[in-house]
Amino acid sequence: MERISVIDENWELLKNFFPDKWRDLAKKTGANTRLRGFDSVDNLMRTLLLHIAKGYSLRETVVRAKASQIANISDVALLKRLRKSEEWLSELCIRLLKETNLVIPTFPKQSNIRLVDATIVKEPGKTGSQWRIHYSFTIPKFKCDFFELTPVKGIGTGETFTRIPLSENDHIIGDRGYSTVNGIEYIQQNKAFSLVRVNTAALNIYKNDGKVFDLLKTLTELKSELQTGEWEVVLHGKVGKIEGRICAIKKSNTSAELTIKKLKREANKKGHKIKPATLEYAKYVILFTTFSKEKYKAAEILEIYRFRWQIELMFKRLKSLVQLGHLPKYDQESSKAWLYGKLFVGLLTEKVIQTAETKSPWGYDLKKK
Numbered sequence: 001m002e003r004i005s006v007i008d009e010n011w012e013l014l015k016n017f018f019p020d021k022w023r024d025l026a027k028k029t030g031a032n033t034r035l036r037g038f039d040s041v042d043n044l045m046r047t048l049l050l051h052i053a054k055g056y057s058l059r060e061t062v063v064r065a066k067a068s069q070i071a072n073i074s075d076v077a078l079l080k081r082l083r084k085s086e087e088w089l090s091e092l093c094i095r096l097l098k099e100t101n102l103v104i105p106t107f108p109k110q111s112n113i114r115l116v117d118a119t120i121v122k123e124p125g126k127t128g129s130q131w132r133i134h135y136s137f138t139i140p141k142f143k144c145d146f147f148e149l150t151p152v153k154g155i156g157t158g159e160t161f162t163r164i165p166l167s168e169n170d171h172i173i174g175d176r177g178y179s180t181v182n183g184i185e186y187i188q189q190n191k192a193f194s195l196v197r198v199n200t201a202a203l204n205i206y207k208n209d210g211k212v213f214d215l216l217k218t219l220t221e222l223k224s225e226l227q228t229g230e231w232e233v234v235l236h237g238k239v240g241k242i243e244g245r246i247c248a249i250k251k252s253n254t255s256a257e258l259t260i261k262k263l264k265r266e267a268n269k270k271g272h273k274i275k276p277a278t279l280e281y282a283k284y285v286i287l288f289t290t291f292s293k294e295k296y297k298a299a300e301i302l303e304i305y306r307f308r309w310q311i312e313l314m315f316k317r318l319k320s321l322v323q324l325g326h327l328p329k330y331d332q333e334s335s336k337a338w339l340y341g342k343l344f345v346g347l348l349t350e351k352v353i354q355t356a357e358t359k360s361p362w363g364y365d366l367k368k369k
Helices: 010-017 022-029 041-052 058-067 075-084 086-097 181-189 215-219 253-270 276-281 298-321 332-357
Strands: 112-122 130-139 143-151 170-174 193-197 228-236 241-250 284-289
Touching: 010 041, 010 332, 022 041, 022 086, 041 058, 041 075, 041 332, 058 075, 075 086, 075 332, 086 332, 112 298, 143 332, 170 181, 170 298, 181 193, 181 228, 181 241, 193 298, 215 228, 215 241, 215 276, 215 284, 228 298, 241 298, 253 276, 284 298
Parallel strands: 112 170, 170 193
Antiparallel strands: 112 130, 130 143, 193 284, 228 241, 241 284
């Protein structure tokens, strides 16, 4: 059977990019407890990477691991070991994240900040099934506290806050896909708070006196690039009013032009005609929030969403870097460990690429004189 890079000579190079004391972390988190079937933490990681990075099924992974003499376990045992490695993989992700240029905003104490998102993935092969992964991460600990796998099509499979279990004082952040009154009201009913990017076609926004809030006209008050604005508004839910704020910023001319070009390109591809209002809205980033005005000023709301947007971009890049392979249709705990593993592989790949861009074949750092 063909031997692969995570087993052979490239392993010695690859592990140089791991966070410091990664083996000690396996012991600290309990990932290597009763390490039956493995003779070292290194071989445990190699085997996990066969499943996570190469995309092999559990059964194919154990067959390849045994043939390469790095592990001798069953597929059931590997699944249990994956579940036991969740905290280990999570901590490895956090340590690699700290090596990036990502700046995490400062949040008030006792505010449970959660980033909610969903992504569509496809299994290998021409006829591979498509699935939607729903998940949320707490910030700044970057812990996955919710994971669900659903089909792409069908009732109840779309992006919505209502599928996320909530606790009092949760602060939920979502993109335009979550910009619905039902989802925002669900959060309010659970004594939690929401921050979403506004989908102007989905949200009907009102003034406190009940009159329609003319969003587009109001946005024209922002005359200069990167000028911010804040207005108190109301949404009408099924149960009652949802009081909140619109926080907006006028994009730079360059950013606005890029967005407009993208909209026109997509419209031409689909044979649609763009409404003039859509092109105007493209000049702004528009957010709706029920976060406390006393604790979170408009500039802070925009900064928090910018952070969420950076995370989203990172996820998209990692998704392009890492082939998802066989999706985890087992239990939620193992699925979360699998997701952390994918993030770890993606972050590791990113680190290798960034390092390679600054190195030369003769060993000197190209950025140094």
